[in-house]
Amino acid sequence: SNKRLTPIEKIQQSEPYRFFLSTVYGISDNYNQINAISLKEILSPEHGQLVRSAQFNYMFDIEFLREQYPPEFRLKPLLIVHGDSRHDNHTIKTQCSPYPQIEICAARLDIPYGTHHTKMMFLLYETGLRIVIHTANLIQQDWKQKSQGIWISPICPKTNDNTNESKTNFKKDLIEYIERYRAKQLQFWQKTINEHDFSSINVHLISSTPGRHTGADMNKFGHLKLRQTLKAYLGLENEAQYNSAPIIGQFSSIGSLGPNANNWLSKEFLTSLKQLHSSSLDSPELKLIYPTVDNVRTSLEGYMAGGSLPYNMQNAMKQGWLVNYLHKWKADHRQRSRASPHIKTYLRATNDEYKELLWFLVTSANLSKAAWGVLEKNNTQLMIRSYEIGVLFIPKQFSQTTFSVSDSSSPSFPIPYDLPPVKYQSSDKPWVVDVAYKNQPDSHGNMWDPS
């Protein structure tokens, strides 16, 4: 149908997953209705009377952000949580100075090269508290022609019984995440989260906080939290049939992964992604989705899209072995093959047909040790450099054994890209941000010369 849905209709229709892609300027409107939402629609006054909000992110354009709030909400208290003086954040104070209602919290980054990647909103309405966890910076270009992922919680009602936990332990995990900032401006929000009933939440929280996590803390963050959650909740009957079930990682940047796959990717990291009780010998296929140079060149933004794909030559040249794992960005079924991905997702399918999923994760975390953590000191500590946050969908929490992907059966899971993934051709190269591309013009007729 060509009916334009209201923000509330979009959220109702997205049940039970509540997982959206950002709307894209330049594709047919039909593909911006179902499981697609804009920042203005997320902040729409339709959801209720806003009391105050908090915006966790990496990059901010405060004027742009304010414009996305309805005029009547622009005077409400707003807390900005950012990483200390990274990127253009040293201008945060300047951008916020005209607005006394905006408070600023600089997240401590005690480990070098860590970043505050987390992208999250706390929206406190008179009727309750909504959490939004997503992948987009708060700048216009991140919400215009890219593929971004967004999970929108129900509005959790106020309660005086602070034990109202979800079956996924979401409330406790979120409070533990916030506590790691050790920031007084977040104490109000810790208290507020505690005072709301989270029992309607059906996703697990997978977050990262900077630190050298040991002992009981080891499984609280990063890839060990994912490993432990999958182990505890996947609960598969005769799981042996899934030992070689394929795993997909999809992201918008890649860190330094070491001289070969065994260094971290296919040992430590893959062990967490494939977590099933039986440590079977068959190793599942790990397929990685990351844009080719041609994906970027032919995208709606052209080479400019590559500015948000900061995979640098210094890392790329050390890990040529990675190309064998790489697959193109292709999202024809969502009409987003040209909407460059800034979303990050990880999933496991039941088999090579990719008709059903065992689990699905949308997160801020790219493919890097800084985001997911790396085991140190003989596997007694997990060292994480950055703040990250994401939500994990497990079929059991939705009273299903697997998530159906085919549109036929409902409620099919709204996957962001086409499955099965398409391997790089021999002529394909991964996009690298700091090299020039001058032999073929992009969709705007421009070349890319970063020097």
Ligand SMILES: O=C(O)c1cnc2c(C(=O)O)cccc2c1O
């Ligand atoms: O979304 C993010 O958290 C994020 C973080 N970092 C970058 C960088 C960089 O760190 O150099 C360059 C370009 C885009 C991003 C970006 O989008």
